[in-house]
Amino acid sequence: MVSSFPRLRAEDVTKSFGETVVLKGVDMDVSAGETVVVIGASGSGKTTFLRCLNRLETPTGGTIWLDGETIGGAFDGPSGAWRSASEARMAEQRRQFGFVFQRFNLFPHLTARQNTAIGPEKVRGLKRADAEALAERELARVQLADHVDKRPSELSGGQQQRVAIARALAMEPRIMLFDEPTSALDPELVQEVLDVMKALAEAGMTMIVVTHEMAFARDVADRVVFMADGVIAEEGPPEAIFGSPQKAATQKFLRHIARH
């Protein structure tokens, strides 16, 4: 039964902030090794959806499974009532998701190596030397071998975002979630981050990427999901979404993007 589950399954995920309904029921399956690119207008709920997946936000409704295991709690006992996970359990589950933030959110008081090693050391329980060796390997993988001793303030935006990717990878996540990872970067620094993400996808990482980089979506996505108004309005392979979008909203959004 469990083996038939995809890597990630989101079922009817809803989220409201007070009166504002942001997610109106999002369903998404992501297979292991698949790269899903999420596009959509500002305010359509892309960030909120990603944050619900690893429970930086608690969804108002719906269920999320990772490899067949419910996230944030479980349907318990014969009654099947939902029981929220403990703080410890939640932390343990959360680290299965790598999260890359739009604004990097590196720890400013730590070097690139320490930023990347702190999770493996404090959360996974590796010895410091082992955690730092792992950090150096992950930093080398994102082309930062020469910058391991620098603090975030000494790095360019593109370098900082790659440290953030290394930090997430060092936790050996089962899925990586990217929330507009290049939208805070100067244009000339965007490509180096996209290159790292592409290499990651090609190495078989399971990823959900929210981005406005349409060339990246065409090139790397196995599937493109168009979100509008808190729901998935249309999805399909990149050729279909970009080549012959079916919904008027998708067509309008893509025309709008093309002009910018």
Place this chain on the structure above:
Amino acid sequence: MNIDWDIIAKAMPLLAEGAIVTVQVSFLSAILGLVLGIAMGLAALSETRLLRWIVAAYVDFIRGTPLLIQIFLVFFALPVIGIRLDEFWAGVLALSINAAAFVAEVVRGGVGAIEKGQTEAARSIGMRNRQILVWILLPQAYRQMVPPLTNELISLVKNSSLLSVISVYELTRAGQAIISIHFVPFEIYTLLALYYYLLLKALSILSKKLEERLPQW
């Protein structure tokens, strides 16, 4: 105007003794206030609503009442419930519990001022709340906490002069004793001001030095 230089020469060593007590009281109160205050600041950041409420009530009470009344309370009220302290330690305790409230606020505020993205990033790599506090928030917050804490230390030294009311033989009390015998208020209060000024100047130079050595990033 006649200045009594004889009295000044006699008073200076006596006042120096008082100044030493002022330094001792301030030092002990600062340490105790810091320890209590940090503990309460952390309690104020905890998940437990009761702890947060207790700290909030404590801070509210200390900020809402004059220090002089707090000193009298410690000195005269504690014996009623069977706790007997001499003037010196009653004074230290009173200044400590007063300082602790301010320290707690500085700790809570300092941690609270760290960007939300830091906590979220730490969460996203699976850190527990306590780990986030220890490894991510406090190491970033303490830099911002040092200037208000050194300010608090300076007010603590000034406030210690109030302990003269419960006969702690600190600087102010030492001066008052000389005045009551020789009636030379102008000379002695001028000297007192000078002593306090030098003490506080030394402290503020020290704290500037400390602030300069804080890590930058």
